[in-house]
Amino acid sequence: MGDDLKKEKGIKKGFAKVFGSESSPTKKVPKLCGTNYPLSILFIVVNEFCERFSYYGMKAVLTLYFLNYLHWDENLSTTVYHAFSGLCYFTPIIGAxxxxVWLGKFNTIFWLSILYVIGHVVKSVGAIPTIGSTELHVALSMVGLIAIAFGTGGIKPCVSAFGGDQFEEHHVKERAKFFSIFYLSINAGSLISTLVTPVLRGGVQCFGTDCYALAFGVPAALMFLALIVFVSGSGMYKKCPPEGNVLSQVFKCIGFALSNRWRYRGKQHPKREHWLDWATEKYPKKIITEVKMVTRVLFLYIPLPMFWALFDQQGSRWTLQATRMDTKLGGFVAQPDQIQVMNPLMILILIPVFDLGIYPLLKCCKINFKPIPKMAVGMIVAALAFVVATVVEIQINKTIPPVAKDKECYVQVMNFADTELTLNIKNQEFVVGSLKESDFEDPSYQKIELDGNDLHINIGLPSGSCEAHLNERSNYTLLIYNLNGALTCEQFTDSKTKPSNGRAAVRFINMLNTSVQVVAGEQNETLSGNITASSYMEQKRGIPEVKAIIDGEEYKFDIGLLNFGAAYTVILTERNPTTKTIEFKKTEDVEANSFHVAWQIPQYILLSAGEVMFSVTGLEFSYSQAPPSMKSVLQAGWLLTVAFGNVIVLIVAQAGSLEQWAEFILFAALLIAVSIIFSIMGYFYVTVNPDDLKEEDESAGELEKKPLPVNFYEMNIEEKKTKI
Incomplete structure (x- = not known):
């Protein structure tokens, strides 16, 4: 045992030599000129800004990376996103x-920051398309995310506390001001990174697609800078030694109380006011009182994960919702993942609005808005945000293409006959205008009812018929044209979904009777001389540069605007060798996103207002209700509520049985129910002041000062008298 202690001391001395002493809390640190602020806090604040930039910047584009780069579906993308978010809030316990117990705050931040940087680099490398297979990309992404989760979660409980350690005990106002600046640096890092990294992803093309490698690489560089800045201030820091495992002490006290109570079940024993009083045989009264206070607050935490289950969907479900909306803001086109910037922006605005306006106004109206009711109202406001999100989702659904169900399909007809046609499909008549008219209307999809075995269907034409092969749950285009004086048709399978990420998609149908290479932006495809269609080519919103190469000659043509979320078909009908132009007809197969992303602003305002009332108040309440030695325990408990909130989302997402609007309503209803439960629990909670805790009186009798032996209640009366 002695050798082990010597080894442990030797290890700590070794770390102290390399990274500075962790046992010098009284060390004088340089101050900012003319103030009581330690110069070292500048390094800590800049470190936090860079770290939060790296974390939120990477996380802003993460869902779209899963969806568009790894080609996962929305439910799996949401599941992995929230699994990662949950892990980021489980790991703070490990960091604490x-x-x-071992390294102290400085060394913990240093080593886990190195792991953090490695995770970012691996994540960025995994987004380079040329390095290998999809399986390798997935493996590197998962390894990178796990390393990032342990890095960011591990340093989370250390950085702010390490900053607080730099102040003298009597500089209370300066320390409070530091925490405000520290919180500002968090939101500033989040705000800027959420604006910048989506631009790096969507505004820069690398390897012929969105540049996810750059969008992850810049946060990696910022995290490396955060590490350099933090280490640069090493000589100025006041480094407190490890304080011991308070969390372990709490669990041991609770465990002993429960086991001791179980030991005396069925036996005669004096009654005890509280179940934790069964730990008095081993633990001092002060420790037991403090654990009682902590467990009462932790009990209040039980309903809280439901709030975070809604809050963290900004980066998953709400971002996916934005991909199906019109994101043009005046002359600026926003990326769908940039809309998340609304949350940190609104937080910076709403905190002073609440602190300087709403709360004082309520106080003037003699309304005592206590912390627990404030948190409950915050939950309800967040639930209202999801009600608004539901309305937005329903409006968006009106613009999505029809989705065929069992025993039905959808068919649109492109009529290149000289006149209007009346078609008969499965005893249903459709009148279809000619696309040769200058003012033609886009063809619309018609629902066709299918019998189970009806795959080959004759379509009645004015002069004969043609055969189509229709499968249930599918969308088709029938192109009707003249061939040798008679009408015939060609069949094409259409996309059933909107283009991802708010982009547009376009395909080309060749009717030129010669082979054509079509080039649209960075993509190209060769179409044979028969009537053939290209695959859908995804393009950014805008007017792409399009050209056709025929027999080595280049023909340019302008197909006009490709709008958010729309899918188009461009039919090449004739070419003019003299002017080197192509005549074409353009139809809109899938309607463009017409519901504007500005309609998401109310839900972001409501959710941010809910966060101010719930999160800021909850942290303040937890701090006020925790005894000084147990504040870290309640901080760990608070972070765990965020982790469990993400677990709730990934469970619901993995079930995947509800439509999105119904899922939003479910979450809103659950949070309102939870707010009612929390209010009832809060009604019976008695607020305490930890500062009123007193040490046991030094003049107390031996019985009160010294804990009784574990087997005290098994002694007979004479033995007890002797012992006392």
Missing amino acids: LIAD
Whole structure:
């Protein structure tokens, strides 16, 4: 045992030599000129800004990376996103244990920041298309995300506390001001990164597609800068030694109380006011009182994960919702993942609005808005945000293409006959205008009812018929044209979904009777001389540069605007060798996103207002209700509520049985129910002031000062008298 202690001391001395002493809390640190602020806090604040930039920047584009780069579906993308978010809030417990028991705060931040940087680099490398197979990309992405989760989660409970350690005990106002600046740096990093990284992703093309490698690489560089800045201030820091595992002490006290109570079940024993009083045989009264206070607050935490289950969907479900909306803001086209910037922006606006306006106004009206009711109202406001999101989702659904169900399909007809046609499909008559007219209307999809075995269907034409092969749950285009004086048709399978990421898609049908290479932006495809169609080519919103190459000659043509979320078909009908132009007809197969992303602003305002009332108040309440030695325990408990909230979302997402609007309503209803439960629990909670805790009186009798032996209640009366 002695050798082990010597080894442990030797290890700590080794770390102290390399990274500075962790046992010098009284060390004088340089101050900012003319103030009581330690110069070292500048390094800590800049470090936090860079770290939060790297974390939120990477996370902003993560869902679209899963969806568009790894080609996962929306439910799997949401599941992995929230699994990662949950892990980021489980790992702070590990970081706190390492700091409190072994390395101290400085060394914990240093080593886990290195792991953090490695995770970012691996994640960025995994987004380079040329390095290998999809399986390798997935493996590198998962390894990178796990390393990032342990890095960001591990340092989370250490950085702010390490900053607080730099102040003298009597500089209370300066320390409070530091925490405000620290919180501002968090939101500033989040705000800027959420604006910048989506531009790096969608505004820069690399390897012929969105540049996810750059969007992940810049956060990696910022995290490396955060590490350099933090280490640069090493000589100025006041480094407190590890304080011991308070969390372990709490669990041991609770465990002993429960086991001791179980030991005396069925036996005669004096009654005890509280179940934790069964730990008095081993633990001092002060410790037991503090654990009682902590467990009462932790009990209040039980309903809280439901709030975070809604809050963290900004980066998953709400971002996916934005991909199906019109994101043109005046002359600026926003990326769908940029809309998340609304949350940190609204937080910076709403905190002073609440602190300087709403709360004082309520106080003037003699309304005592206590912390627990404030948190409950915050939950309800967040639930209202999801009600608004539901309305937005229903409006968006009106612009999506029809989705065929069992025993039905959808067919649109492109009529290149000289006149209007009346078609008969499965005893249903359709009148279809000619696309040769200058003012033609886009053909619309018609629902066709199918019998189970009806795959080959004769379509009645004015002069004969043609055969189509229709499968249920599919969308088709029938192109009707003249061939040798008679009408015939060609059949094409259409996309059933909107283009991802708010982009547009276009395909080309060749009617030129010669082979054509079509080039649209960075994509190209060769179409044979028969009537053939290209695959859908995804393009950014805008007017792409399009050209056709025929027999080595280049023909340019302008197909006009390709709008958000729309899918188009461009039919090449004639070419003019003299002017080197192509005549074409353009139809809109899938309607463009017409519901504007500005309609998401109310839900972001409501959710941010809910966060101010719930999160800021909850942290303040937890801090006020925790005894000084147990504040870290309640901080760990608070972070765990965020982790469990993400677990709730990934469970619902993995079930995947509800339509999106119905899922939003479910979450809103659950949060309102939870707010009612929380209010009832809060009604019976008695607020305490930890500062009123007193040490046991030094003049107390031996019985009160010294804990009784574990087997005290098994002694007979004479033995007890002797012992006392």
